[in-house]
Amino acid sequence: MPSIADPTAVPRERRGAAPRAPSQGTNWIIFSAVMLVVAGLLNVVDGLWAIDASNSTAITDEVEDLLWYANSLELWGWIYTILGGVLIVVGFGLLSRNQAARWIGIGAACVSMAVNMMWVFVYPIPALIHFLLATTVLYALTVYAGDDDGLPSDPG
Secondary structure (H helix, E strand, C coil): CCCCCCHHHCCHHHHCCCCCCCCCCHHHHHHHHHHHHHHHHHHHHHHHHHHHHHCCCCCCHHHHHHCCCHHHHHHHHHHHHHHHHHHHHHHHHHHCCCHHHHHHHHHHHHHHHHHHHHCCCCCHHHHHHHHHHHHHHHHHHHHCCCCCCCCCCCCC
16 A cells, blocks of 8 residues: 555646646747847946946047947947847746747847848957857747747648
8 A cells, every 4th residue: 555655656636737848949938038138138238338438538539430330329328228128128028928029039130130240241250159149049939939839830
């Protein structure tokens, strides 16, 4: 006779529902959410630096010649700070499978891919790494984030 302390002695029906295995695309969605939150945090840091640097003498004349946006550095700082905040919210929205967050994430990944291709001749390795990461985020959000079960959608 099995003991009461033995969990195998209790019939499965009385133990509650069987643990549900995570769906196939869950890890991809988590990856996308983490990447968007990290990108958002980095944008906030960059934006705050730009806001601070626009009011200081940290930018020399040589550096100012290289920055095509130096005359509006504070504006770009605010743009990056706001964009970073949006990406952080979108990343957390993806964790709750919010479809609006999915579509904003797809748009952000597409913009990131285009922008990083503009930098490929100046900083080839970082630009290609960012391009590949944006591509994986785009893949995850288009293939796995559309269905509640996380399975790839059937095209046919």
